[in-house]
Structures are given as C-alpha cells and as structure tokens.
Amino acid sequence: MTTRGWLVAAPRSGGGKTTVTLALVAALRRRGVRVRTAKSGPDYIDPAFHAAASGAPGVNLDSWAMPPPLLDRLFTQAAEGAELLVVESAMGLFDGVAGPTGRTGNAADLAARYGLPVLLVLDVTGQAQTAAAVAQGIARFDPAVRVGGVILNRVGSDKHRRSVEAAMRLPVLGVVPRDAGLALPERHLGLVQAAEHPALAAQLERLADMAERCLDLDALLDVSPFPAMPGQPGNTNLLSPPGQRIAIASDAAFSFTYPHLLRAWREAGAELLRFSPLANEPPPDSADICWLPGGYPELHAPALAVADRFHAELRRFAETRPVHGECGGHMVLGAALTAADGSTHPMTGLLGHITSFAQRGLHLGYRRATLPDGTVLRGHEFHYATVTQPGDDAPYATVEDAAGASLGPTGGRRGYVTGSFFHAIARETA
Incomplete structure (x- = not known):
C-alpha cells in the first residue's frame, strides 16, 4: 500500500x-x-x-x-x-x-x-x-x-x-x-x-x-508518498515486560501509559490486568507485578485517600511482589499528598516521601536514568508537584538531564516497592 x-x-x-x-x-x-x-x-x-x-x-x-x-x-x-x-x-x-x-x-x-x-x-x-x-x-x-x-x-x-x-x-x-x-x-x-x-x-x-x-x-x-519505508529492525531497545501478568492502574487519576510499551509487553506475551484505585479496586491478586502510571492524583487526592480496600490490598501485594509507580503513581506510593487547596491526604505509605501540589514548581525535561543494576533508561519528567519531605528510602535511580548534567538521586526503593517522577520510554542503546 x-x-x-x-x-x-x-x-x-x-x-x-x-x-x-x-x-x-x-x-x-x-x-x-x-x-x-x-x-x-x-x-x-x-x-x-x-x-x-x-x-x-x-x-x-x-x-x-x-x-x-x-x-x-x-x-x-x-x-x-x-x-x-x-x-x-x-x-x-x-x-x-x-x-x-x-x-x-x-x-x-x-x-x-x-x-x-x-x-x-x-x-x-x-x-x-x-x-x-x-x-x-x-x-x-x-x-x-x-x-x-x-x-x-x-x-x-x-x-x-x-x-x-x-x-x-x-x-x-x-x-x-x-x-x-x-x-x-x-x-x-x-x-x-x-x-x-x-x-x-x-x-x-x-x-x-x-x-x-x-x-x-x-x-x-494529494501529497507525495514516503520516499522509503524503514524495514523492521532487530534489537529495538524496548523495555521488557516487568512481569507475566501486569496489574495496571487505569482511571482518571492513572492514565499516562505509552502505547508502544503496552503493545510491546503484549507482543512479548504479557497479560495486562486493569483496575481502578478511584473505584477502590485492588490490584488483581493473580498479577505478579503492579504498575501505577502517572496521571492526575493531585486532582483526586480525597478520593484516593479514602480508598481503603485499594490501600490495604496494595500493601499486602507489596509484601511479596513488585510495585512500581511513575510520577503520579510515585506520589500515591508516598506517605501523603497535599492538594492545591493545602489539605493533606494520606496515601499508601509504601514509600516515605510526601508530595505537594500546593507548593508547585515546574519540573520538565528529558532524563537519562541509571538503575542500581547498571541499566540505563531514557525518558522524561513533567510535573508541578514538589517533594516536601523526601523520606529515608534508598533512591530508585540516579538521573541526568539531556545535556549530561547530573541531577542526583531520584525516587525511592523499599523492599519490593519502587517509584520516581521519571517516565521511562526506552533502554539506552549500548
């Protein structure tokens, strides 16, 4: 064609x-x-x-x-x-x-x-x-x-x-x-x-x-066709599925997922199991990892704070299986979230940080993240929330901006739980 x-x-x-x-x-x-x-x-x-x-x-x-x-x-x-x-x-x-x-x-x-x-x-x-x-x-x-x-x-x-x-x-x-x-x-x-x-x-x-x-x-x-279509290359540096059955939070508070990653995970044989924290749903117990994407938790902090079943079952899930949060998901993994009106709402407490949307600052740009095992990921950061209390968890990764300037450690790790404001797009080419 x-x-x-x-x-x-x-x-x-x-x-x-x-x-x-x-x-x-x-x-x-x-x-x-x-x-x-x-x-x-x-x-x-x-x-x-x-x-x-x-x-x-x-x-x-x-x-x-x-x-x-x-x-x-x-x-x-x-x-x-x-x-x-x-x-x-x-x-x-x-x-x-x-x-x-x-x-x-x-x-x-x-x-x-x-x-x-x-x-x-x-x-x-x-x-x-x-x-x-x-x-x-x-x-x-x-x-x-x-x-x-x-x-x-x-x-x-x-x-x-x-x-x-x-x-x-x-x-x-x-x-x-x-x-x-x-x-x-x-x-x-x-x-x-x-x-x-x-x-x-x-x-x-x-x-x-x-x-x-x-x-x-x-x-x-009536525009000219492409002069040439690229072939299908071999190694594309896609992120491998983090698990075989991936529980993915999906609602108005958690909606930032890249289509190319979800498609790649499906093509690799992973099953995606969607659930809604806003509806107080827990991650399906049949999953072997839980993924909390970014989105707008700052707009839904009161509802997320009282989602007791989601909180309790996510904590139980995290005792034996990985849980990862990106950006908004990272905010929900923390101890509390302060909304725009200054009210503070308890979150899941799986990590120790506290974030605030009342104290805003624009964080925007490409990021190069190095994980503790040496894996290097490329992605970005875009949010207005600030970390008002960092907690004492080990960092998720160290990050640089696109120019190679160090931005230091980011995010947190505790047991099976990881999270940061970094959005992953692909592994870096070796």
Whole structure:
C-alpha cells in the first residue's frame, strides 16, 4: 500500500497544531480515508485525542529517547494499513535539545528521516505580512526539512486573510478563522484528557465540519508518498515486560501509559490486568507485578485517600511482589499528598516521601536514568508537584538531564516497592 503523510507543526506551542490535526483527521475519517496518527515527543494526552479522531490507536515517536531502530519500528507500525499518516509536532518544529544529527528530540528529525512534508500551522493573530517572513525562515532553516504547505490559523477577517496570503510564498492549504468554540479545554499538564472531555464526539464533528469548510482536503490528500519505508529492525531497545501478568492502574487519576510499551509487553506475551484505585479496586491478586502510571492524583487526592480496600490490598501485594509507580503513581506510593487547596491526604505509605501540589514548581525535561543494576533508561519528567519531605528510602535511580548534567538521586526503593517522577520510554542503546 502506498502511504502518504504530513507532519503538522508550528513555530511554537499554542499555535493550533492539535486543533488542526484533529480537524484534518476527523474530516478525512468521515470521508472514509484510512488515516493514522503519531505524536512527536513525550506526550500522553494528545495521542488519546488522536485515537478518538482516527478510530485507531496512535503512537509516540521520540528521536532523543528512542534509538533509531525503535523509532523506525514504531514509524512502520504507525503507517501500517494507512492511506495517510498524520504526525503532530510537539512545541515548535525545531525545538529540542543539543545532540547528534537526528537525535535532538525535535519534530524536524522525523521530517528529515522519513521524508515527511511539514504542514505549517501559523497563528497569524496580530500579524500580516510578517507571518510570511516567519514561514520563509522556517522553510529555509534546514535543507533536509521540506515545508509542503501552510495553514493560516486564527484569521480575523477576509481583509486579514488577503494581506497574509498575498505575501505568502508557500502553498496556503487552509485558512481557519478565530473561533473560541474550536478550542479544547486545558489544565496544568496540557489538555483535559480525552476520556474526561464532556462532549468529545460532538467537538470532533465540529472540527470535521470546520476542516471541510476551511482546509483544502483534496490537496492535503494529494501529497507525495514516503520516499522509503524503514524495514523492521532487530534489537529495538524496548523495555521488557516487568512481569507475566501486569496489574495496571487505569482511571482518571492513572492514565499516562505509552502505547508502544503496552503493545510491546503484549507482543512479548504479557497479560495486562486493569483496575481502578478511584473505584477502590485492588490490584488483581493473580498479577505478579503492579504498575501505577502517572496521571492526575493531585486532582483526586480525597478520593484516593479514602480508598481503603485499594490501600490495604496494595500493601499486602507489596509484601511479596513488585510495585512500581511513575510520577503520579510515585506520589500515591508516598506517605501523603497535599492538594492545591493545602489539605493533606494520606496515601499508601509504601514509600516515605510526601508530595505537594500546593507548593508547585515546574519540573520538565528529558532524563537519562541509571538503575542500581547498571541499566540505563531514557525518558522524561513533567510535573508541578514538589517533594516536601523526601523520606529515608534508598533512591530508585540516579538521573541526568539531556545535556549530561547530573541531577542526583531520584525516587525511592523499599523492599519490593519502587517509584520516581521519571517516565521511562526506552533502554539506552549500548
């Protein structure tokens, strides 16, 4: 099958990439096009919206955290059976970290590696001809990256459109007016999760209607196919399943799991057993490991505090089997969690730290984590919670940032229990 694709990008965050991506995907799906999606960089929230719009699970593609063989494998899987693959950039097109060519974590790495043309979304609020200069600068910045077209977003009037479009030296494939009704609700880590959106199906229909009116869908479909699809490599440095039967907390408080990891665990023969701490459910006793993903426990601290069955059964589980918490899961493994209003709520106490969402600080960036056995993982950290009391547990790992600067020990270990704010993506290439 001939697969075509676009990388939807912008000069910065907040420019409308997700709105345009969802509108394009929803409109093409309504036309019967087999459209699939991917998200550049570490992001748990946008892929869930992509999946709702396309009707198929998406994937994350991260050129810093994922070694090239894993990146190629996931790109190939994302394009399987697709007539069009739509990849949404994180932040600005060229925003990443210092690193070897193709390993910076920016979306431009993907455009260059896979021959993906860039669909540049320009928020032209407060601009006219200058928007064309911005587009030209982006188009000329890296010869390996080709800008195939531009979407003018948040256009104020026909006069505004004409002044911008007349100066543009790239194909204009859509003009989206200012419309607050197109926006998706947000909170501190990004968009409100897809599963919590009060009327997501209706919103996607509205976005599809907008795409039919405002985007040149025929031109967007008439894009050149990929010049070459990568093969299926051997060693991809995926994380092995942590157990044969994995109990995974899954609800509004625990929802940050990477699709590529869950798929890899299933393909390796592991069974995933989902349960809801918010519903006071314990990990299934048949599991041989319990995994508490990240999410929004800070928004559900009172409910988690009184989930007595979950607390008691998790403690019993941890007496004989591993329990691991990532980010939000790590917060719940601690002794207590202070919510935004300053109220403090007891957590499971399997580790000794206390975290606070009332005392906030942004922790954001790629991380390289070295475990006590020498295993090196690549991943990231993104949270506003702070550790107000560290406890006295042994550290889970030592971490560095993307530049190699030491950030010291992180997280905790006690018996079978481990946790930290680090989100794992892949093993580092040897």
